[in-house]
Amino acid sequence: MKKYILYIILLFFTFKILYPELKWEVFGYLNQPRTWNHSFPISDSTFLVIGGCNLGNSEIFSSTEIVNIKNGIITNGPSMNNPRIWFNAHLTQDSNIIVIGGLTKFDHVMTKEIELFDRTTMEWKVIGEMLFPRAQFASTFINPEEIIIVGGRDPSYASIGDSEIFNIRSGKSRSIAQFPMTFANGTVNVNSYGNILAYGGREGGTNGNRTNTVYRYDTLNNKWVIHDYLSQPIQNITTLKLIDGRIINVGGCLFESPLQHSPVVELEQENFFRPICNINFQRQWHSLSQLNNDSIIVVGGYGDNGESILDCEIINIRDNTVRIGPQLNFQHDAADILNMINQKGEKKTFVIGGKNQLSSQSIGTIEVLEVQCYINDVSINSDNYDTLCIGYPIHLSADRDYKYYKWSNGSNNKSITINEEGLFCLEVIDSLGCKGYAEKRIYTYTQNKIFDIIDSIKDNILFFDSCHYPDLLFKTIKIKNKTDIVRILNDIRLFHNISFSIPQSQFPIIFQPYETKDILVSYSPKIIGKEYDTLLIIDTCTKIEIYLKGLSINNFYLGNSRCNVQIDLTTISLHMIYKVYPIPAEDYLYLYILSNHQLTNNTIISVYDILGNQKYIDYTIESNILDFEIKEKLYLTKIKVNIQSLANGTFFILINSNNYITTSFFNKE
Template identity: 30%
Template sequence: MKKYFFITLFLMNIYYPSELYSALTWKIFGNLNEPRQYFGAIPINNTEILIIGGYDNTSGSGKSLSTCEIINLDSGYTTYTQSMNETRFCFVTLITKDSNIIVLSGTKNPSGSVLTSSCELFNTKTRKWSIIGYLIEPRFQFSADFINDHEIIIVGGRQEGNDILDEVEIFDISTGISRQVNNFIYRSGDNVSGYTSNNKFIVFGGRDGGPNSYRSEVIYTYNIANDAWDIFDVFNNQTLFPSALKLSDQRLVISGGSFSESPNNNSRDIYIENNGGISLAGIMFYPRHWHNMAQWNSDSVLIIGGFDSNVNNIFECEWFNTQTRITSRGPILNYGRSMFKVVSLPSKQNINFRRILAIGGKDSNSRSIESIEILEPEISSYPPIITQSSSDCDNFYFTVSDSNLINKVELTGFKNNNVKVSTIESLPASVVHVVVSLIDKKQNGYFTVTCTSSKTGLSVELSDTIFSKIYFLKLISPIKNGTIDIGDTINDSVKCVDVELKNDGYQDIIIDSARLVKNYEFYIPSGQLPITIPKGQRGTLRICFESSVIGTFNDSLILKDDCDSLIFPVVGRCIVNKPPYSSDGRLDCENFYFTVTDPNFIDRIELTGFNQNVTITIIETLPDSVVHVVVSLIDRKKTGFFEVTCYSNKTGLSDRIMGKIDGKSSVLKVLTPLDSGVIIVGITDSGVLKCIKVLIHNTDSEEFVLDYARLDTNIEFSIPQAQLPLTIPPGDTAELVICYLPSSLEEQSDTLTLGDLCDTLRIPVIAQGDTAFYSGKGRCGTLLNGKTLTPGSMIKVGYPVPNPGSNEVSIIVSGSNGLPGRCYLIDLRGELIQEAEKVNSVSGTDEDEKKSIEYNINLNNVSTGVYFIIVETIEGKRIFPYFVMK
């Protein structure tokens, strides 16, 4: 991916570090009693330095040292102190919380064939050494650091025979016992470790073998809680054993290292911790390896010695300003040296500076040297100092300090564009936090800020460019819990997914670099790059996964956007060849249903073996990874037997499903009261509710629960629902109550429906209404109760005909005589609602011919309710209940 911005800070015209420190020179402090390289050097206090072990090859075949010396800066002498219990070099030296000194493991000879696993402690009060424990794996050229006040994590290195390790162990200084933890990401010797300003333990800069072997650009951090290694950040290049320094503000500075050894090619890069990551901050004049760094004051680091790409020791030193990111020429060593030690101690002459000692090492002929050089401050007046710079996409932040007070912070020069400057503190102040911000966030900004102290007349200038947020790259899919999930595949099979990316920025993005950290099981097919994604649009990047080993595998996809690195975890699973898997089997009266799945696809499903009275249906089109299958009876009254086999051509494996489907669909039988297949309720007086018990027989060998019993019309006939569900034991009977309330004097019918096992049982129900009751008053006002018989055979009254969607009811009365009469509508209280209108009358020509009269009742003004239509003729009265619904 193209990187569209890079922060470059520089001082202009006023005070360069080379001018400020031009008078500084390295001076010979003295000599060690024994020449040494690959040794340890740790300050005991502000005036004494302990020199530990190492390797001396100035005579004979060389020797590993156990001797120790103390450099006294006050007296100017170097004297022997107690030796270690074992000789060692290429070991790690650490300081405990109570200021004692620990050495870990190491080698006893240059070939690495004899190692020591012992760990020794130097008591700074008694000046005595003691063995406190042993590592599980003796090693040299490794890294180590405290993870708490009593445990040390040891990472990688070389074991006996020079084989590279990826093993990691944690040594407890209080018990002397070491325990193994999760291995490092790859085999790593000559690696470097340290803590970031936010207390993350990081490891980087190792290689997995000899010259030109694999080395990684990835910086890893150890998650103690999960015992896991995570990606912290990425260098621009793969580098071996760079030099690392922890600043007084707790940030890390990292420089140099080796790209390759045959031919030798060293790095000039300088990285610094910023905004929670490690970013490229500057370039050295010389490519360096096996060099050192020391902090000089709050904003300056001195890069010292090492050898160049021609394996020649470097005499020249360089200044690197951690705030302005400027590299400038530094003082020259009296002796070019590499594989040496540097110690930085407080200066007595000026509390704002340090004094630096370069001790021992080896010369260009690879011989151990004994000389000690010292660099001390010789100046005392300075301009304001810029510290603690940081940036985001829209702002640049820095802090400027001066004990003589900062009186003015302003934009100066002629190149200020689209920026504004502000200070957090009110001026004057000794420490001022400055913010330079973009005015229009969609355009670049250029600035020069000058900070001036009126008391000294000195000032410092800071110039830079703030690039606008020109794009923002976002991962859309396939993402699951923040991880690109490739999914499952079988061993030795390739599975690819298209990773969808969206450009949420203001201009097009050209992705010309996309890579995976490990690039083993996962890979990015060639030919995809560059990928152009227009603003607001989406693009895809294909990632593939293949493994011959069963398990879950992880990698990380690294992309860059305008403000930070985009690192997305990638996961894929390689699964063993498994046969198709059937599930979700269920049965109804005529069918058996099941689902069969296989990520390698189902290619064929068929009836095999013994099959009887069944057929098979496949819902999906084959091949498919998920297939729904239905096995059905051919003859519903007979039992079916089946055997279904599902095949996957890719794996050659299959799954077989067998079973039977019982053919019975009905188990219920109505016994009484039954006459010619009809339930007979009998004759009932009008207005009287009559209930009968229907005896139902369960012919099955299992208990049956009747929960569905319905009548089609459900007006005159009804089923009390409180009796349901009705449980009928196997082979036994139960009673179902049906009730009848007649609405006419004629035979009435309905149909009973019972929910059977797999079918419905329907039986007609009939009953007879006997009489219709009415009341009235006699001629003298006496209340009379009586009942009418069915009108004589000579007169027939038709049922009221409701006309859906109409507001009229028609009633036709026909007969051979006695037709003149009356038709009217009353309510439940017997109140007259409406007299029917006679709309049609037909008379026969013969006395025996039938006559008919049609009555209409208009329901426009009749509300919803229950009513009765009364038809009176000479022969009697007919009463019809009628329901009005609006």
């Protein structure tokens, strides 16, 4: 019985370690209650709260507030040029802030201006305009310089399907294909496959037409095409791009009358959305934040009864489950959420502003959730396993990209270069604020070769006797493990790996201490003539090179037919241009001909231009060398061709010797 009690206690504490208690705390209060605001970090310790409105007095803000998370002080920041709600905001690649469009007054006044907040100057400036004013539209960066803008409402509050792409560098916007439907309160995202997807909007009005169709923007043909379907028609869907680039969709509004929301969670899986689970509280106007690689927290919003939801929920995308999370202290519908992470790995999630759905009053409360998460699969990569070769540095690097790095030698880079052995430790923090740790011990290599060739291979050349084209020939080399421990040879490399090859079924080859084994090498000619390659065995700090040399000769058949007629067949005699030099040529061209007969002065060399016109040239046979002889003689002939009379261009050259013809081409400059 005691054993089972101890097991239950151990299980409880294990659960507490893996899922530490989360609790929302009131951090402070904005100077102005705000709804439909946006927030972005502007340093490790401060974030900027932008725009929004006070539903109590219908004031729309151009003002901003700077929140210092270290001392809790909240101050007024620089104001935008325009007041804005129902606008969109994005972080640029250099961490500046872009705000786009929105409603400036509640009597249907909208702006088309686009502003940029520069973190270095702490100033706003107008950088361009949309093609026309709009609010409640969808937008996202599609590359570091361009933002796609889709649908929304025009100043008459009518839903629109107009789409455009704005360039933040030029400040210009260009119209693109009309969206297939009028589209407000929707979303547009770039998924992990790089596809631009728009979905989850409606045409307008109570219970206005909405669709479950996911459209993809075809950038090459400038058109919207059907890409996928959601599980149900919906609007005001809340989406989040995860750290791995995938998109998750949670909740949203099915109908306004009677009010009905969706509980469905859909996750991008292999380029398409698939339902994975349901949240417990159906809601819209909620926020999402990724806690760690597996968990997403659902915050705020309101449900089918029109009341704000204080209970948060945590979605686990690894096992597709949902559990109740920490409870908010205040209502936060239409609020903003962001993560603040510093170089120490201290992560805080803030929910900012919003409204109470029943009272329709804006709130200025900021709540904070301190989150701890860990990465358990961090590793250190090395360009030479764990061995430092004397006189050669070794490079260590983190296994993937993180936000922060801290090596035991003090470096904050992703990779380091070392020249001495020792234990090297790495601490990392990813963009979610999760911490990870890895270590790697590096040893100095002081031994001689691990492997050695014990064959008596002359001059390190393995020669394959003449092989009939296109037969297959095998040879072996003997390799010995020179150490007193078991060694594994996982691969042998070839520089070209075309005619020569190493059968991969041999690997891995396990060598016992001091054991010798045969390694098979094959040769299958691709041309008639000589062929070369280099075999490379990588040792820990050394390498073994063996030069491979092969000769492919004519194949033949001698026998009788069914009618007892003697048949004597052979492949065409060897006669090929082995090398043309130089390319391009100027005054003289040198040809090297490999042949099984000597070339004589009866050899005819003809040159033609690309139109087929023959050009007359002079040439001389400078040498006729017996290259090597195995089963037949091979001659390597050098011919000097005078091309001074030719104009610049491309030419074809034809060599006819004893009715054996071969061709090539060359360029003259």
